[in-house]
Amino acid sequence: MCVDTSLKGTLHRRGLRMTPQRQLVLDAVRDLGHATPEQVCTQVQAVAPAVNITTVYRTLDLLEQLGVVQHAHLGHGAPTYSEHEHRHVHLVCHSCGKVDEAPTELLSAVSERTLTERGFRLDATHVALSGTCADCAARREADSDDPDADDGAGTTETPEGGP
Amino acid sequence: MCVDTSLKGTLHRRGLRMTPQRQLVLDAVRDLGHATPEQVCTQVQAVAPAVNITTVYRTLDLLEQLGVVQHAHLGHGAPTYSEHEHRHVHLVCHSCGKVDEAPTELLSAVSERTLTERGFRLDATHVALSGTCADCAARREADSDDPDADDGAGTTETPEGGP
DNA sequence: CTCCTTGCAAATGATTTGCAAAAAC
DNA sequence: GTTTTTGCAAATCATTTGCAAGGAG
Numbered sequence: 001m002c003v004d005t006s007l008k009g010t011l012h013r014r015g016l017r018m019t020p021q022r023q024l025v026l027d028a029v030r031d032l033g034h035a036t037p038e039q040v041c042t043q044v045q046a047v048a049p050a051v052n053i054t055t056v057y058r059t060l061d062l063l064e065q066l067g068v069v070q071h072a073h074l075g076h077g078a079p080t081y082s083e084h085e086h087r088h089v090h091l092v093c094h095s096c097g098k099v100d101e102a103p104t105e106l107l108s109a110v111s112e113r114t115l116t117e118r119g120f121r122l123d124a125t126h127v128a129l130s131g132t133c134a135d136c137a138a139r140r141e142a143d144s145d146d147p148d149a150d151d152g153a154g155t156t157e158t159p160e161g162g163p
Numbered sequence: 164m165c166v167d168t169s170l171k172g173t174l175h176r177r178g179l180r181m182t183p184q185r186q187l188v189l190d191a192v193r194d195l196g197h198a199t200p201e202q203v204c205t206q207v208q209a210v211a212p213a214v215n216i217t218t219v220y221r222t223l224d225l226l227e228q229l230g231v232v233q234h235a236h237l238g239h240g241a242p243t244y245s246e247h248e249h250r251h252v253h254l255v256c257h258s259c260g261k262v263d264e265a266p267t268e269l270l271s272a273v274s275e276r277t278l279t280e281r282g283f284r285l286d287a288t289h290v291a292l293s294g295t296c297a298d299c300a301a302r303r304e305a306d307s308d309d310p311d312a313d314d315g316a317g318t319t320e321t322p323e324g325g326p
Numbered sequence: 327c328t329c330c331t332t333g334c335a336a337a338t339g340a341t342t343t344g345c346a347a348a349a350a351c
Numbered sequence: 352g353t354t355t356t357t358g359c360a361a362a363t364c365a366t367t368t369g370c371a372a373g374g375a376g
Binding site: 178179180182184185213214215217218221240 | 329330331332333334340
């Protein structure tokens with residue numbers, strides 16, 4: 001093997017240092033699949049309570065620069081981190097917040113089209129597709145035909161029609 | 164039958180009141196196409212400097228509940244608001260931050276597929292597709308063609324504007 | 327006149343930064 | 352021993368909230 005894929009090797013090649021915190025953060029990201037910095041921190045602190053959230057933020061940043069992890073924006077505020085190898089498209093339900101994953105090839109046709117028509121190179125892994133998951137769609141349909149009651153602030157009525 | 168589409172009418176139907184601030188915020192959203200609360204605020208304050216950003220946030224929230232505007236998450240932190248009628252898919256360059264728009268039908272095939280395969284109802288208007296725009300792709304290619312290994316750690320380049 | 331809205335200031339929540347102590351090499 | 356990393360606390364940024372004054376119906 002010419003290329004050392006271990007975290008230690010990747011760090012050393014850049015003159016950076018291996019620390020338990022860095023390994024823990026990477027483990028947490030791998031473990032959680034896709035997680036916010038806070039979730040990663042919680043996971044890390046389950047093993048090493050002394051680890052500060054600041055370190056988690058810094059380490060996630062570093063690991064991303066190293067190409068070991070990547071982040072995606074799921075719609076609301078929090079970015080989520082996952083392994084760089086673990087490429088997928090996120091499907092986020094904006095009703096219940098559930099995050100599902102789909103293969104990146106789901107968007108390959110779209111990707112081709114944006115490239116051809118606009119020269120826009122779509123990055124499927126950073127994409128979060130918003131919508132309503134099956135469960136929530138069923139719940140809504142059963143409840144009433146309310147096409148877009150976002151957070152149900154008390155108003156049951158939405159007079160908007162089609163264009 | 165005759166649905167009053169004016170802001171005043173929409174408000175009155177709910178027992179809410181028409182104010183100059185509300186009209187200004189709506190005008191700004193329409194004017195800007197897709198804008199963050201801060202950008203909306205700046206636009207509004209160009210006409211009425213006394214309007215507070217708090218009011219802008221509250222008004223955008225209200226207008227969204229009324230179905231008059233909607234927000235989309237473009238990837239980084241700031242949500243952007245646009246008219247509900249003005250439905251489009253956002254194409255965000257995560258290198259230069261430029262926002263382009265595409266017709267929603269760009270995702271119709273994907274939408275159908277997620278619905279059939281998973282019961283997931285895609286909301287194309289809340290979607291922001293991330294990628295690299297034509298200009299930035301050209302710039303990168305000229306620099307060096309390294310599509311997968313997103314190094315950039317030691318280089319002078321900062322791919323994301325950063326908060 | 328009554329209740330909705332606004333503006334201000336302070337609270338909140340997430341992320342960042344400066345710096346001295348601790349750890350890695 | 353030298354340089355990188357960490358932990359803490361304070362700073363920052365965007366957004367929200369409480370409350371009294373102001374404005375719409």
